[in-house]
Amino acid sequence: MKELVITSLLGIGVLAFDILKLRKFILPLIVVGLLAVVGASIVDWGMNENLFGKNMIIMDNYALGFTSILCLLTLAWILTSTDYFTNEISRTDLYALVLFALCGGYVMCSYTNLVMLFIGIEILSIPMYVLAASNKRDMLSNEAGFKYFFLGALASSILLFGIALVYGATGSFQLDAIKNVLATAGSGTIMTAGILMIFTGFAFKVGIAPFHMWTPDVYQGAPTVITGLMSTMVKGAAFAAFFRLYYLGFTPTLEFTASIFAVLAGLSLIVANVMATIQVNAKRLLAYSSISHAGFMLAAVMTADSMNPRMLMYYVLVYGIASLTSFNVLYHVSKFQNGAEGFDAFKGLVKRNPVMAGAMTLSLLSMAGIPPLAGFMAKYFVISHILERGYTWLVIIMVLTSAVAVYYYLRIIVSMLTPIENAGRIVSTDSNRIGLLVLSIAMVAMFFLAAFV
Amino acid sequence: MQNDLSHLQDYLPVLVMAFVALGFVVTTMVLTHWLGPKRKTKIKSEAFECGIESQGNARSPFSIKYFLVAILFVLFDVEVIFMYPWAVIFKDLGLFGLLEMFTFMGLMIVGLIYIIKRGALNWD
Numbered sequence: 001m002k003e004l005v006i007t008s009l010l011g012i013g014v015l016a017f018d019i020l021k022l023r024k025f026i027l028p029l030i031v032v033g034l035l036a037v038v039g040a041s042i043v044d045w046g047m048n049e050n051l052f053g054k055n056m057i058i059m060d061n062y063a064l065g066f067t068s069i070l071c072l073l074t075l076a077w078i079l080t081s082t083d084y085f086t087n088e089i090s091r092t093d094l095y096a097l098v099l100f101a102l103c104g105g106y107v108m109c110s111y112t113n114l115v116m117l118f119i120g121i122e123i124l125s126i127p128m129y130v131l132a133a134s135n136k137r138d139m140l141s142n143e144a145g146f147k148y149f150f151l152g153a154l155a156s157s158i159l160l161f162g163i164a165l166v167y168g169a170t171g172s173f174q175l176d177a178i179k180n181v182l183a184t185a186g187s188g189t190i191m192t193a194g195i196l197m198i199f200t201g202f203a204f205k206v207g208i209a210p211f212h213m214w215t216p217d218v219y220q221g222a223p224t225v226i227t228g229l230m231s232t233m234v235k236g237a238a239f240a241a242f243f244r245l246y247y248l249g250f251t252p253t254l255e256f257t258a259s260i261f262a263v264l265a266g267l268s269l270i271v272a273n274v275m276a277t278i279q280v281n282a283k284r285l286l287a288y289s290s291i292s293h294a295g296f297m298l299a300a301v302m303t304a305d306s307m308n309p310r311m312l313m314y315y316v317l318v319y320g321i322a323s324l325t326s327f328n329v330l331y332h333v334s335k336f337q338n339g340a341e342g343f344d345a346f347k348g349l350v351k352r353n354p355v356m357a358g359a360m361t362l363s364l365l366s367m368a369g370i371p372p373l374a375g376f377m378a379k380y381f382v383i384s385h386i387l388e389r390g391y392t393w394l395v396i397i398m399v400l401t402s403a404v405a406v407y408y409y410l411r412i413i414v415s416m417l418t419p420i421e422n423a424g425r426i427v428s429t430d431s432n433r434i435g436l437l438v439l440s441i442a443m444v445a446m447f448f449l450a451a452f453v
Numbered sequence: 454m455q456n457d458l459s460h461l462q463d464y465l466p467v468l469v470m471a472f473v474a475l476g477f478v479v480t481t482m483v484l485t486h487w488l489g490p491k492r493k494t495k496i497k498s499e500a501f502e503c504g505i506e507s508q509g510n511a512r513s514p515f516s517i518k519y520f521l522v523a524i525l526f527v528l529f530d531v532e533v534i535f536m537y538p539w540a541v542i543f544k545d546l547g548l549f550g551l552l553e554m555f556t557f558m559g560l561m562i563v564g565l566i567y568i569i570k571r572g573a574l575n576w577d
Contacts, residue, residue: 015567
């Protein structure tokens with residue numbers, strides 16, 4: 001409860017500070033507020049607080065863990081992109097929308113009722129549609145917002161239809177009641193149709209092939225800083241909700257849906273990595289990279305009945321940090337070169353801003369899964385677990401596509417190392433420099449902390 | 454495995470209702486087209502607007518200000534809709550309900566002041 005109240009009051013507080021002409025204090029307020037949320041989730045740890053009546057939302061350890069991860073990722077995101085906000089006239093709107101979206105993220109990782117799941121998804125999605133189109137004068141940003149809204153609404157409606165069918169078959173929205181019906185009576189025609197529709201809706205939202213078509217366009221069109229948020233906080237929340245659904249509710253159905261999961265995960269990995277190799281735009285490349293990571297996380301959801309949720313948390317955090325860093329560096333690089341997003345834009349970055357070059361290298365290698373970076377351990381957890389479950393062919397696809405991924409990540413790294421003449425320095429703010437350093441250290445440190453997962 | 458198919462019987466009236474609704478529309482439209490006399494003139498096939506002759510094209514661009522006002526109106530319209538069920542059980546809720554509604558309205562007022570300060574309602 002505290003987490004939700006603090007974050008939503010923070011959103012209102014940001015608006016109130018703008019009204020009272022205290023704009024200088026908005027950023028400190030957000031930092032303090034988000035740290036308070038992390039503190040509150042530590043205080044609530046193990047309490048299993050039950051909100052809004054019986055079994056609508058339960059703040060169990062799963063929910064609190066994801067709440068603090070989403071919160072920390074958003075905090076890191078805000079602190080590393082302060083220079084984006086200082087240039088924006090409507091920065092208060094952006095801050096408030098992000099905080100309200102974060103509230104939706106909390107609901108998505110703590111629901112125990114399908115209605116709450118739907119409400120959480122909408123609270124998260126609607127601010128994101130606006131944020132995707134927040135660069136009002138840019139046609140690509142408008143297109144991104146429009147596409148995101150229409151396909152997101154379509155996915156929501158499919159999901160909602162699925163929820164209605166599941167309700168029709170079981171007579172309940174509660175995850176535990178649905179699980180009981182599934183375990184005792186099995187799943188009939190309506191139930192199967194409902195479960196598959198819910199799955200399709202989720203696959204749309206998290207961008208799994210063949211429902212990934214919107215992802216590259218939206219990620220490329222939206223302002224780069226916002227894309228950074230989409231690929232970390234939003235994706236993390238969506239997978240938290242997806243895993244929770246199969247962890248608490250639809251567990252018995254994994255028997256017949258696991259093969260669909262496995263095929264789609266393999267398809268995502270192949271499509272994303274093959275498409276990424278032919279990209280010439282770094283932003284679009286990172287979008288495809290996020291689809292391939294969605295494939296990995298889908299493999300984790302596929303084994304939700306036996307997997308330790310901490311492994312998914314670790315994956316979300318590690319991928320979030322790496323993705324946040326790479327999109328942030330991309331934003332600064334393209335800002336200083338009139339919006340260029342090709343590989344050439346990265347030329348000579350080692351000289352032009354060593355901190356950014358270092359952070360970008362670490363984040364790309366972490367996403368590629370090269371030790372001693374945290375991305376390696378994240379992939380290792382997923383791969384070793386699904387190998388135990390006997391999906392050898394999927395593991396082979398994962399390893400082969402990871403090798404392909406190294407190729408296209410290295411293209412950016414090679415470009416950064418290529419020297420160019422008379423290039424000016426890329427200046428960055430202090431908070432950005434410190435933020436990137438902290439994120440880089442985290443990427444290495446989390447590799448060694450993986451033993452505690 | 455048959456248990457949830459038997460559930461379907463509960464939805465049979467809905468299906469019947471859907472067919473009746475669809476059938477009514479189709480039947481009346483077909484019948485009126487078939488039975489009614491057809492004497493088409495240019496004036497008759499024009500768009501009807503209270504008897505005044507129509508002018509120009511309806512698809513001209515409107516100022517964005519109308520949409521802003523309209524969307525903000527919807528927001529506060531919905532706020533009032535929330536008050537109806539609250540007012541019905543106002544006595545049962547007591548002081549708690551009153552404070553809840555004040556909280557809700559307080560949040561809406563912060564939003565209202567914010568949009569006024571941002572100049573969303575400035576016409577010029």
